[in-house]
Amino acid sequence: MSEPAPSSEGKLSRAAAQRLSQYLRFARSLAEADGTVSSVELAEAVGVSAAQVRRDLASLGHLGQRGVGYDAAGLVSALRKAIGVDRRWRVVLVxxxxxxxxxxxxxxxxxxxxxVVGLFDTAPATIGTVVEGHRVESITKLTAAVSELKAELGVLTVPAEAAQGVADAMVAAGLKGLMNFAPVRIRVPSGVSVVPVDLAIQLEQLAFAVHFHEIEETEQ
Amino acid sequence: MSEPAPSSEGKLSRAAAQRLSQYLRFARSLAEADGTVSSVELAEAVGVSAAQVRRDLASLGHLGQRGVGYDAAGLVSALRKAIGVDRRWRVVLVxxxxxxxxxxxxxxxxxxxxxVVGLFDTAPATIGTVVEGHRVESITKLTAAVSELKAELGVLTVPAEAAQGVADAMVAAGLKGLMNFAPVRIRVPSGVSVVPVDLAIQLEQLAFAVHFHEIEETEQ
Incomplete structure (x- = not known):
């Protein structure tokens, strides 16, 4: 029972993985103060049903006791292992x-x-400056630096028009996962993961939710 | 056929709404330059099947012609309407x-x-400063300002421990949708929408994806 929570197909869906992160966030907030957390409390904190919580956590092993709940510290530990954050990750930012x-x-x-172990940019005015304790390096040094720094993940905070070229350089440098803030979809080879964070799309989704609330209300 | 894309239950799922935003982003990039976009191009840009694209867009009305594709400008217009961004939204930031x-x-x-029509904070040192052309106001003025500014949406960029209190104030002030960057789930009354943007959870999801890629590779 030490494997990361598998679904019936033996693989965790993205939605399930996100729920584990949310349980982790809540369990972590309790782990220092107190002993246990119930599936009802977890459900309430995350916004899913208690049955969903129990299903998700059942696959992590025998963590809960009926009527007692989950040991918060043990739950944190099991969730960190299941998500893959029971270790530290080294990240560069471009x-x-x-x-x-x-x-x-x-x-x-x-x-x-x-x-965050390294910062990179293309602008001569930015390269060489020190930001939050890191010297900004030229992106031409990325490949050597990723190897030397043992970095695995990269964060792209470049404009849309530069994103694919920078992503290509990051993949060529050996990074295995990219968090993309540029408002454009980037393509990467299989074996490399991308998590997009498009803030304009998130705000559109909020507008959509409010817009539809309004429609529902006016139609009633 | 002018209704926003409904699912079989007559309501758009969150995932479907997100796809519409992604189609919109791509169609917008083409609308100025060129006339048409195919479902295959949209599928490629967004990372879904062409059949999915056609299903999603079919519900927007008769936009596409077989063998010709969608008129990009018309598609932009239809998508903006379906999402609720065929108008401008006024946003305050706290x-x-x-x-x-x-x-x-x-x-x-x-x-x-x-x-963005208004900035608010609680810190005396910040209140009264001008940031990107906006004077930062005290959060005590939020209710009057939301009404005066006709703001509907709010962005929370406050620490976790302050988030629920600030969210309550934003809801009381009359905002209908909140984009929450604080790493904590906030509760709002029904009729108010929240889009959470938790960057640590996104990064955990990236670690998870990379971690599982690794497992798959070493197990083969």
């Missing part, structure tokens, strides 16, 4: 603009096991 | 830190129809 600076000040990355 | 500054410099919001 494109040192405002968003990159905001991300560098966001302590959540470090707390969740992600260490 | 919590003026680095992330907020990055968001304010992100021209994508304006281009997608979202106008």
């Amino acid at each position: 494109g040192v603009g405002n968003l990159a600076r905001a991300l560098l000040k966001y302590r959540g990355f470090g707390e969740h096991g992600f260490d | 919590g003026v830190g680095n992330l907020a500054r990055a968001l304010l410099k992100y021209r994508g919001f304006g281009e997608h129809g979202f106008d």
Whole structure:
């Protein structure tokens, strides 16, 4: 029972993986203070049913006891292992603009096991400056640096028109996973993962939700 | 056939709504330059099947002609209407830190129809400063300002521990949709929508994808 939570096909869906991250976030907030957390509390915190929580967590092993709940610290440990964050990940960031600076000040990355180990840019005015304790290097040094720094993940905070070229360079440098903030879909070879974070699309989705709420209300 | 793309239950799923946003992003990039876009091109750009594209777009009306494709400008117009961004949305931003500054410099919001009309914070040192052309106001003025500015959406870029209190104030002020960057789930009354953007969870999902790729590779 030490394998990461598999679905019936033996593979975790993206939605299931996201739920594990959300359970982890909540369990972590309780692990220091207190002993146990119930499936009902987890369900409430994450916004799913308690039955869903129990199904998701059942696949992690025998963590819960009926009427007692889950040991929060043990749950944190099992979830971190299932997600793959029971180790630290080394991350480089390419494109040192405002968003990159905001991300560098966001302590959540470090707390969740992600260490930014290098910053890269193409602009001569930016290269050589020091941002949050890191010297910004030229992107021409990326391949050597990824190898030397043992980085595995990369964050792209470059404009849309530069994104694919930069992503290609990041893949060629040996990075295995890219978090893409550029508002364009990037293509990568199989074996490389991409998580897109398109803030304009998120805001459109919010507009959509509000818009449809309105329609429902006016139609009633 | 002028209704927004409904599913078989007459309501668009969140995943379907996200696909519409992605089609829109791609169609918009073509609408100025050229006349048409095929379902195959849309499928390729978004990463779904062409059949899925045709199903999603069929519900928008008779946009495509066999062998010709979709008129890009007409598609943009139909998608904007279906998503609810065929109008502009007025947005206030609460919590003026680095992330907020990055968001304010992100021209994508304006281009997608979202106008930031007010900035609010609780810190005396921040209130009264001017950031990207907006004077930061005290959150105590939120209710009056939302009404005066006719704002409907709000962006929360506050720390986790402040998020629920600020969200309550934003809802009380009359905002109908919140984009939450704080790493905590916020609760809102029914009739108010929330889109969470948790960057640590996104990065965990990337680690998960890379981790599982690795497992698959070593197991083969």
